[in-house]
Amino acid sequence: xxxxxxxxxxxxxxxxxxxxxxxxxxxxxxxxxxxxxxxxxxxxxxxxxxxxxxxxxxxxxxxxxxxxxxxxxxxxxxxxxxxxxxxxxxxxxxxxxxxxxxxxxxxxxxxxxxxxxxxxxxxxxxxxxxxxxxxxxxxxxxxxxxxxxxxxxxxxxxxxx
Numbered sequence: 340x341x342x343x344x345x346x347x348x349x350x351x352x353x354x355x356x357x358x359x360x361x362x363x364x365x366x367x368x369x370x371x372x373x374x375x376x377x378x379x380x381x382x383x384x385x386x387x388x389x390x391x392x393x394x395x396x397x398x399x400x401x402x403x404x405x406x407x408x409x410x411x412x413x414x415x416x417x418x419x420x421x422x423x424x425x426x427x428x429x430x431x432x433x434x435x436x437x438x439x440x441x442x443x444x445x446x447x448x449x450x451x452x453x454x455x456x457x458x459x460x461x462x463x464x465x466x467x468x469x470x471x472x473x474x475x476x477x478x479x480x481x482x483x484x485x486x487x488x489x490x491x492x493x494x495x496x497x498x499x500x
Contacts, residue, residue: 382430405451407444407499417447418486421454422479425461446500449493450486457482 357364405413426434435448458479459466466475494500 378427378429381427386430386433401438402442405438405443405447407446409444409447413444413447414450414487414490417443417451418454418458418483418490421451421486422458422483423460424455425459426455428456431455444499445497446490446494450490453486453489454483457485 353364353368356367403409405417409416431452435443435452438451439445439448460479463475463479466478470478491500
């Protein structure tokens with residue numbers, strides 16, 4: 340029901356915008372479509388990759404590696420994978436939801452998302468070029484440690500600890 344309301348409000352606002360200035364509205368809708376076209380391949384690629392992963396790795400395997408029972412070992416695995424992976428946020432959160440449905444624990448997903456968003460192993464060379472080695476390693480080290488703090492807080496809140 341919430342989605343229907345959001346779509347209806349969006350449609351009304353687009354109609355109002357169109358009535359006010361047709362050219363600007365057409366131009367903005369064209370820009371939005373181009374952005375969607377640019378994002379779609381990445382989004383579909385990650386969805387397919389996660390789908391294959393969930394098909395190959397059944398719920399028992401996901402639960403043993405990233406489930407609540409995996410404890411801090413699972414948090415460490417999730418943090419390392421998140422730190423290495425380069426996925427935009429709009430793909431990361433649906434991926435996390437799929438992993439939760441597949442049996443992953445909240446602490447592990449919290450660590451995964453935190454390190455994914457804040458630690459940039461793949462982007463380190465570019466960051467070193469602009470900010471220097473010391474700042475890059477310091478920032479990434481603190482962010483990696485924060486992923487464990489986030490997992491701890493999530494574990495306490497969700498009752499996994």
